[in-house]
Amino acid sequence: MPSPKARNSAGGGGGGGSIGGGVGGNSGRYEFMSLSRSAPPSGLQRQGSDPTTARLRAADSPTRRRGSGSSTSSTGGQQLPEEDCMRLNPSMIGIALSSLLAIDLWLSKRLGVCACEESSWGSVRPLMKLVEVSGHGIPWLVGAAYCLYKSDSAAGQEVMLNLLMALVLDLVLVGIVKAVVRRRRPAHNRMDMFVTFSVDRYSFPSGHATRAAMCARFLLAHLVLAAPLRVLVLLWAVFVGFSRVFLGRHNVTDVAFGFFMGYCQYNLVEALWLSPLMLQSMMGQLE
Ligand SMILES: CC(C)=CCC/C(C)=C/CC/C(C)=C/COP(=O)(O)O
Numbered sequence: 001m002p003s004p005k006a007r008n009s010a011g012g013g014g015g016g017g018s019i020g021g022g023v024g025g026n027s028g029r030y031e032f033m034s035l036s037r038s039a040p041p042s043g044l045q046r047q048g049s050d051p052t053t054a055r056l057r058a059a060d061s062p063t064r065r066r067g068s069g070s071s072t073s074s075t076g077g078q079q080l081p082e083e084d085c086m087r088l089n090p091s092m093i094g095i096a097l098s099s100l101l102a103i104d105l106w107l108s109k110r111l112g113v114c115a116c117e118e119s120s121w122g123s124v125r126p127l128m129k130l131v132e133v134s135g136h137g138i139p140w141l142v143g144a145a146y147c148l149y150k151s152d153s154a155a156g157q158e159v160m161l162n163l164l165m166a167l168v169l170d171l172v173l174v175g176i177v178k179a180v181v182r183r184r185r186p187a188h189n190r191m192d193m194f195v196t197f198s199v200d201r202y203s204f205p206s207g208h209a210t211r212a213a214m215c216a217r218f219l220l221a222h223l224v225l226a227a228p229l230r231v232l233v234l235l236w237a238v239f240v241g242f243s244r245v246f247l248g249r250h251n252v253t254d255v256a257f258g259f260f261m262g263y264c265q266y267n268l269v270e271a272l273w274l275s276p277l278m279l280q281s282m283m284g285q286l287e
Pocket residue numbers: 136137138141171193194195196197200202203205206207208209244249
């Protein structure tokens with residue numbers, strides 16, 4: 001679990017995957033050190049009582065590197081130099097993010113109650129895996145393609161075509177983000193998932209959560225009108241998200257971001273909505 005202290009002693013190595021890897025990294029190293037120890041009261045003491053340390057720190061300070069003599073800085077004035085103040089803020093953000101990451105890892109491990117058969121709720125793992133399949137890409141793609149094929153109204157075909165487009169868009173966007181962020185799945189996850197792509201060894205964001213959020217919005221906007229069913233759709237989406245953490249597949253933040261991303265993806269789908277008119281003109285241009 002990455003803590004500021006561990007980072008300092010380990011030379012900045014990330015513990016929870018690359019999403020946390022950049023937090024409080026080299027740029028915020030001195031701030032981490034000064035904040036994790038008791039803060040000295042004046043600018044002079046900040047240089048350290050040991051002359052060697054003081055020289056090294058002075059040599060590393062941006063003020064010194066740029067050869068700028070601006071503001072109060074190293075001569076021991078009571079005010080912090082402007083640049084040091086500006087460097088303090090990123091370190092605070094770094095500490096906040098590191099703490100969030102630590103809480104995320106801790107909470108996700110605690111909530112991974114179906115991560116294996118021996119876990120505290122291991123007996124409901126098969127049920128969770130069923131929920132997993134309900135949010136998987138393949139049943140959704142096959143289902144949408146089948147409904148498109150079977151639909152005999154233009155309106156039905158339009159909706160199903162756009163659902164298909166949304167599902168493909170979701171796979172592409174999630175694949176890109178996973179490939180860029182490359183956060184590893186939790187250590188307690190068993191990689192026994194139903195059909196996966198290579199990027200699915202990464203966990204940020206949860207593809208099931210993005211799909212659940214996006215499809216739920218899609219269903220509520222276009223297909224499901226009856227109030228009890230609307231509630232069921234919402235419950236399903238939330239449950240798909242929670243099941244990812246219970247199964248140990250994801251950390252909480254993967255799922256939270258997945259929900260957010262899926263919610264936004266639906267806005268994109270609406271913006272890119274393919275209408276029959278548009279399709280006709282596209283076909284016309286192809287001919
Ligand atoms: C037709 C075709 C190529 C379908 C591919 C569908 C497919 C393999 C989707 C991957 C779904 C999946 C395992 C996502 C990972 O979800 P996480 O919640 O574990 O990120």
